[in-house]
Structures are given as structure tokens and as C-alpha cells.
Amino acid sequence: MNLSRPKINALLALALFTFAFLAAEFRFDVNVGLLAGAERVVIAQGLILGASVLGFIGYAPLLGLAQRKGHSLAAVNAAGVPIVIVGLTQIQFPTAPLALEILGCVAFLGLGLLGAAAHHTFATAFQDDSKLATGAGAAYAAGILMQFAVNLLNCGGIAELIVLGSATIAISVLSVVPQKAAESSNPTINPFVESSHALAKQACWSIALVMILACLFSTLDNVVTLSNAHGTIAVQTWPRLFLAASGLAAGIIFDLAERRYMGLVMLGIAVLSTISILAVEAGADPNLGLVVFYLSSGFFVTFFTATFTQLAPRMHTPALWAGMGRAANNVCAFTTSGISLALVTSGNVAIIMIGALMLLVAASVAFVAAGLFRLPQTEQEREREQLAEEALAAPTIEEQRQAFIANHTLTPREVDVLMAVTQDERPLKQIADELGISMRMVQRHLSSIYQKTDTQTRAGLTKAFPSA
Numbered sequence: 001m002n003l004s005r006p007k008i009n010a011l012l013a014l015a016l017f018t019f020a021f022l023a024a025e026f027r028f029d030v031n032v033g034l035l036a037g038a039e040r041v042v043i044a045q046g047l048i049l050g051a052s053v054l055g056f057i058g059y060a061p062l063l064g065l066a067q068r069k070g071h072s073l074a075a076v077n078a079a080g081v082p083i084v085i086v087g088l089t090q091i092q093f094p095t096a097p098l099a100l101e102i103l104g105c106v107a108f109l110g111l112g113l114l115g116a117a118a119h120h121t122f123a124t125a126f127q128d129d130s131k132l133a134t135g136a137g138a139a140y141a142a143g144i145l146m147q148f149a150v151n152l153l154n155c156g157g158i159a160e161l162i163v164l165g166s167a168t169i170a171i172s173v174l175s176v177v178p179q180k181a182a183e184s185s186n187p188t189i190n191p192f193v194e195s196s197h198a199l200a201k202q203a204c205w206s207i208a209l210v211m212i213l214a215c216l217f218s219t220l221d222n223v224v225t226l227s228n229a230h231g232t233i234a235v236q237t238w239p240r241l242f243l244a245a246s247g248l249a250a251g252i253i254f255d256l257a258e259r260r261y262m263g264l265v266m267l268g269i270a271v272l273s274t275i276s277i278l279a280v281e282a283g284a285d286p287n288l289g290l291v292v293f294y295l296s297s298g299f300f301v302t303f304f305t306a307t308f309t310q311l312a313p314r315m316h317t318p319a320l321w322a323g324m325g326r327a328a329n330n331v332c333a334f335t336t337s338g339i340s341l342a343l344v345t346s347g348n349v350a351i352i353m354i355g356a357l358m359l360l361v362a363a364s365v366a367f368v369a370a371g372l373f374r375l376p377q378t379e380q381e382r383e384r385e386q387l388a389e390e391a392l393a394a395p396t397i398e399e400q401r402q403a404f405i406a407n408h409t410l411t412p413r414e415v416d417v418l419m420a421v422t423q424d425e426r427p428l429k430q431i432a433d434e435l436g437i438s439m440r441m442v443q444r445h446l447s448s449i450y451q452k453t454d455t456q457t458r459a460g461l462t463k464a465f466p467s468a
Helices: 005-036 038-068 073-092 097-125 132-152 157-174 179-185 197-229 238-254 262-281 286-314 324-345 349-369 379-393 397-407 412-423 428-435 439-453 458-464
Strands: none
Touching (some): 005 038, 005 073, 005 097, 005 157, 038 097, 038 324, 073 097, 073 157, 097 157, 097 286, 097 324, 132 157, 132 238, 132 286, 197 286, 197 324, 238 286, 262 286, 262 349, 286 324, 428 439, 439 458
């Protein structure tokens, strides 16, 4: 991977966002549980994830408004920092359940804004890069490792607030897209925009796919969470390292053969997750579900990050679409996590199994509809297609000849002479007889043609005049 300065900044911004988001979410969940009870955690977590979605979706309109007002991208990013820090302060030092939930939503609204900026920066820096998925996986793995280190050091209170605040400021500073790239959100000047029904269909089905997969993995998550709650397994130790490794491995695997098999690999992971849900519900060791969950999570996050960051530059509003994968995932977590948890805790194994299978079928349909099973073209195929398109777009010989005549302002009779003398090597006397004019008139027209076309001989004129 050729790591230029913009790419390094983009990787750091995305990694720091992953760290800040997950660390803040973890601390929020812990404190809500302490203040309001474990039953409130799922609802409160849904609220903050919903607030983050507003931030992700609201970033592009905010960016457009700022550009119209003449403000820089850095100013837009900086506006999200105080919002996050105010909310993080309450998350670290909660005063009451209601205040914690309200200011927690404020913090995650700001994190959504900064997350959209980080994804936009990544999409711009890695545009058309063959290692885009590897970069997404590496950034995710780095963020997970940062969170693991903070948990290992048992940071909390003012120390963790300083760390998260510093990470938030760093995201704002690093997430700076060059002005020219930022303005490409205007479809009239974006050279990468491919406005088409097919592209819009692909984008919409990709959102649906992410949401379906999020539901599937949420179900597996709840199975693991219940086992964790009963003391069977612990999710704060070694599984975090496995999660980081799976994210990095996913990026490397996805990038094989120019991401030709990314969709197939992700479908395989979905199938594996479904089998895991069925197995654990049937009485298998919960550690099986844990391993598959963390494997799936790393692949899933890398998948939706790579899918939408490679799609974004081709859309009318890249700043909106770059982070749409994370937004779609959070929407699903916000809307369905409670339903999924209630289903899992109900103990109705048959319904859980049927639901998991239905989600897998829906995911397969969405994979096909999003075009993720149509393998991307190889380099040679793209070259052949480009040559064919250039041949179709090139002007015909007749069009080239008409342009030659118009560019050199030839008269109708000069055109007759030009066509005759460049057709073959017939003598001028024969051409004069065919045109019904004198030999001297042919020579006069030919001299005028030489002068207008900046040629000196009949051979030079024949070479300059387009021919089949």
C-alpha cells in the first residue's frame, strides 16, 4: 500500500473515530447500568445510536451550508468537537440517569458528525485504491486495539475523558478533505459522478443489505451477551484481540483479485453466523457463538466501510454516502436491538431459528440485488471495454472529413477537387474531364487547397485528408 500523507491522515482519523465511538459507547452502557439498571441499557444504547445516525446524515447538509457561507471544512469539523466533549463529560461523570441519556445523545450526535467527516476523508484519500478494504480493516483493527489498551489499563474518570477528548480533537484535525475534493459533492463539477438508475439501485440495496446483516449479527450478539451475563464467557479480554485480527484479515481477503469476491466472502460469513446461532440455540458451547460473533463483526464492519467508501465518490453527495454503512448499521441497532433481545430471551428456540434463516434468505436476495455477485472487471477487461468505448465515441471518417473541410473553409468546387485528387493517383487531366472543368481551373483550385491546408504536394494533401 502506497501510504501518502493524505492516506495516513485518513487512516488515523478512521481509527481514532472507531476507538472514540466504541470507548464512549462502552462507558455509557456501564454507567447507565449502574444508575438505571441493566434493563435500561438496551433502550439507552438505542437512543445514542439513533443520535449518531442523525450526525452521519446531517454532516453533508451542514458541509454544503458551510461552503455556501464561505466557511472551511476545518471549521465544520471543529464545530463537532465541543458537542462531543460536553457529552463525554457527563458520560464519564454522570449526575442523573436522564442527564446521562440526554447528554449521551449529544455526544453521539457530535461523534456521528466527526465519523461522517472521517469516512469522507477516507473515501477521498483511497479513491480508486486497490487496497481500500485493507485500509478500512487496518483502521478498524487499530481502533479496537486502542480500546483494548484503555480497558487493559483500566482508565476511567478524568484520564479517559482526556484520552477521548484528545482523540476527538485529532479526528477533527485529520479529517480535512482538500477543497477541490470537497467541492466534488456538486454533481456539475464532479468527474466521478455516474448518475444513473443502476447506481441508485445499487446504493439503496446496499443499505438494505447492511441493515439485514446488522439484524443477523445483532441476534448472534444477543446470544453471546446472554451467555456473558450468566458468567459463561467474558467479552472484555482476548476476544477483543480476535476482533481486531478479523477486521484486518477481512480487509486483506476482500482486496484479493480487485475485490471481485468481497460479496461472496461476506455471504459466507453470514451463513457461518446463521449456523452459529442455530448451534448455540440447540445447546452448543456458547464460546462457539463468541468466536463466530467476533469473526463476523470484524468482517462486517470492514465490509460496509469498504462498500460505501468505494461507492461514495461516484455519488452526487460523497460526504453523505461515505459513512452510510455505519449509519445503516446504527439505524438497525437503534430500531431492532430490543426486538432481537426480546426474541432471544423468550427462549423460543424454533422462532429464533426460523428468524435467523429468514434473515439469511433476505441477505442473499439483497446481495444479488445490490450487484455484489456480479464480479468486477479485471484490468484487461476494463482496458478492452475502454478501447471499445473510445472506438464508439470516435468520429467517423465522414465526420472527420467534414470537420477537415469546415476547418479549412474549402469551397464546394474545392471540395470536389479535393475528393478527386485524394481518391487515387489519376492524372489531373482525367480529373478535369470528369469534373467538366479545364485543366487550368483544376490546378488553380488545387493551389488554393494547398494554401488553405498548409500542404505542398498531392501526396501531402492525401495524407492530411482523413481516409478509411
